[in-house]
Amino acid sequence: MQPVNRMKTEFLSKSSNEAFARVVAASFVAQADPSIDILADIRTAVSEAVTNAVIHGYEEKEGIITMECILYQDHVEIIIEDHGKGIEDIEQARMPLFTTRPDLERSGMGFTVMETFMDSLEIESAPGKGTKIRMTKQLVYR
Amino acid sequence: MLMDVRFKRDGTALIAYIEGEIDHHTSRILRERIDSKFIVEPVKNLIMDLSRVTFMDSAGIGFILGRMKKVSSIGGEMSIRNPRPEIMKMLKMSHIDSLIKLDT
Numbered sequence: 702m703q704p705v706n707r708m709k710t711e712f713l714s715k716s717s718n719e720a721f722a723r724v725v726a727a728s729f730v731a732q733a734d735p736s737i738d739i740l741a742d743i744r745t746a747v748s749e750a751v752t753n754a755v756i757h758g759y760e761e762k763e764g765i766i767t768m769e770c771i772l773y774q775d776h777v778e779i780i781i782e783d784h785g786k787g788i789e790d791i792e793q794a795r796m797p798l799f800t801t802r803p804d805l806e807r808s809g810m811g812f813t814v815m816e817t818f819m820d821s822l823e824i825e826s827a828p829g830k831g832t833k834i835r836m837t838k839q840l841v842y843r
Numbered sequence: 844m845l846m847d848v849r850f851k852r853d854g855t856a857l858i859a860y861i862e863g864e865i866d867h868h869t870s871r872i873l874r875e876r877i878d879s880k881f882i883v884e885p886v887k888n889l890i891m892d893l894s895r896v897t898f899m900d901s902a903g904i905g906f907i908l909g910r911m912k913k914v915s916s917i918g919g920e921m922s923i924r925n926p927r928p929e930i931m932k933m934l935k936m937s938h939i940d941s942l943i944k945l946d947t
Contacts, residue, residue: 716866716867716868716871717868719866719867719868720845720864720866720868723898738929741929744898745898745900745933748866748898748900749900749901752866752867752900752902755867756867805905806870806874806905806906806908806909807901807902807905808901808902808904808905808908808937810901810904810936810937811901813901813936814900814901814933814936817936
């Protein structure tokens, strides 16, 4: 399937960029005129993925996060990538309420939120190599 | 300003009127402001009014649970007021509504 539009941006792993990333992603997807609910879901999932990169990927040190949004006729694909620490056990990380950082009052719901709010979620990660999150969302109700 | 909070005291309860977006970035600031206010006021209960919260991700869940633990540890109660539908979706998904009194 041919993309209708695509964009890619990169930014520093600062917590202030969590809001930047979700606003940019939602603005880009808005051109497809989806419902407000769909945009809200995308905003939330992007926020979770970027927050994970900031806290877990780079452990709040400086690094680069890239975000790519590819718009198709009926869905959007969003890829968020860091070159940080990586995830040792992806299955464990996906478990609801699992967190490696209870000291930060983390709820351990990040991946659960991404899975619930989006239609698909793929996680590619290896220790020392970073993490790539690929999520898709249908833009029309079927 | 992505987020702001104002306070009002109602008997033994501190009401925190939160405005804006709650994420990992803003929840750290929010936590400090609420915790430091809660400790100096003669209150034991905490009410969070979310009517003007326009965005909340799972960092907000961690933040709410963290405040609930603090309030419970001194024998107080915490409740949430007036979340918008999109915030309600996050609260329901995390089942926090089974732990905390919710006034809609």
